[in-house]
Amino acid sequence: MSNLTRRAAFALAGLAATTPALNTPAAAATDIRMALKPFACNLDTWFMDTPFAGRFALAAKIGFTQVEFWPVRRAKNEESMDATKARALLDSNGLTLTQYAPAAPNFSDPANHDALTAMIREAIADSAILGCKAITLVGHHIVDGMSREAMLSGYTTGLMRIAPLLEQAGLTALIEPFNTVNHQGHLLNGSRPAVAMLHAVNSPMIKLQWDFYHMQLEDGDLIEKFTAAIDQVGYVQLGDVPGRHQPGTGEVNHVNLLKAIRAAGYKGPMGLEYYPLDNDYKRAVSDAMALSIAAGFA
Template sequence: MKFSANLGFLWRELDLPDAIRAAKKAGFSDVECHWPYDTPAKEVREALKETGMTMLGLNTHPGDLDDGDFGLCALPDRMDEGRAAIDQAVAYANATGTKCIHVMAGKSKGAEAAKAFVSNLKYACERAAAFGITILIEPLNTYDVPGYFLTSTAEAQRIIDMVDEPNIKIMFDCYHMQLMQGDLSNTLRDLLPKIGHIQIASVPDRAQPDHGELDFSYVLQLIADLGYSAPIGAEYKPGKPTDQTIGWLKNYL
């Protein structure tokens, strides 16, 4: 089984190229990130080439986090910013060989928000298709991100059906979906054809996946048995130096 280190949370004390190198040394096969835009794409591309790793995914710009933003693409009154965030993400992903872009919806609700999100996702799919990039949407939990537009897999499926493009899938974060829905086994079985990436963290503290209410030895075996062979994203908050939290990884390598 292969795992991707989410460098939005892991090795945050390092600059992004050195975090990529640290992930390789720790035994991860690939990496992913949140918002890498402050690091020149050339530096990331060189670190990926040096380590033989792939950047699996990145997020569109979230807007002003200090002002409460957490995504722009389901905000009807900020369509230009949403499109600019998509353009930025596609350009960066193409320059670094990144496989997927998570288009962040933002905090909104209602029919107009859904219309804006679908429109922006169509735009993102069309822009990304030229470079072989997959667009992802991710339901988030309402404890960590109150007011976020997308909170359930059912709604994610509905949005994907409305977008109706071949290169859009769900980012299934086991942490978020255990908090919001539970019943992960049946949900994974039902959704697998529409899942583009899977992430893990312990529940409820979002730390390394070796404790808590989810038995990841079972969940990960189920994912493998279902035929999913892509790297699993380790998107957890270490709470102490990352190197002190990766003992769990050796159980699966």
């Protein structure tokens, strides 16, 4: 709290003690929304004790204007959801969807490229309903019996195959590398193989999902690597190490990091794909506001 301005401290004082809903004067609520404006709340990692459909309202009440989530199509035995239902929830809560992650086939294996094409066509239709211009695309599990070179070739070829569809639709696919510490069994880890691959694909609609949680675990040297690869960055996500909790709970200096992100030329939203420490959403919002103010965004 020591890093907050008096204006932000006033706004935070209105947060309810035991619930993420706001109970603030209009001016205080405006201050919260302004401080949270650079961020998109991830609805799959926040408010996990609430059914998915109810998380839209919680994100709006707490002060977010942008959200992201994983798949939009959810099975009935989990919780029925599709693009039309999600769009209604977004609109009724005044929210914008920055990106989401449709389930992708493992297209490191060329045998799955037809399934990849079908999934992209479905995502294009869903994205038009959602009013969303970006999807996260993974699908790079290790394939038993295939060499790394063959898998890299298969994944690259798959991206080249879907590039014309994405370009025609104006939809960006965000390729997300993981890490080998707690996301074993994946082809793309850290920035280097993914950056090289995207240079080879050379499509304006295929970029990197730069998740700093994964990059810290796999690469380190966060600012220099991000700055060097800024031409291939399409979206940014945050999460501290260790624990994948909010910035300020771990080892990364996120104030310096966010200043460097903007200095490198990235002007888009930053996804908060982390698990608020102890499910304390009041503290998570306080920490996000403090970061925004200290980094000069609010």
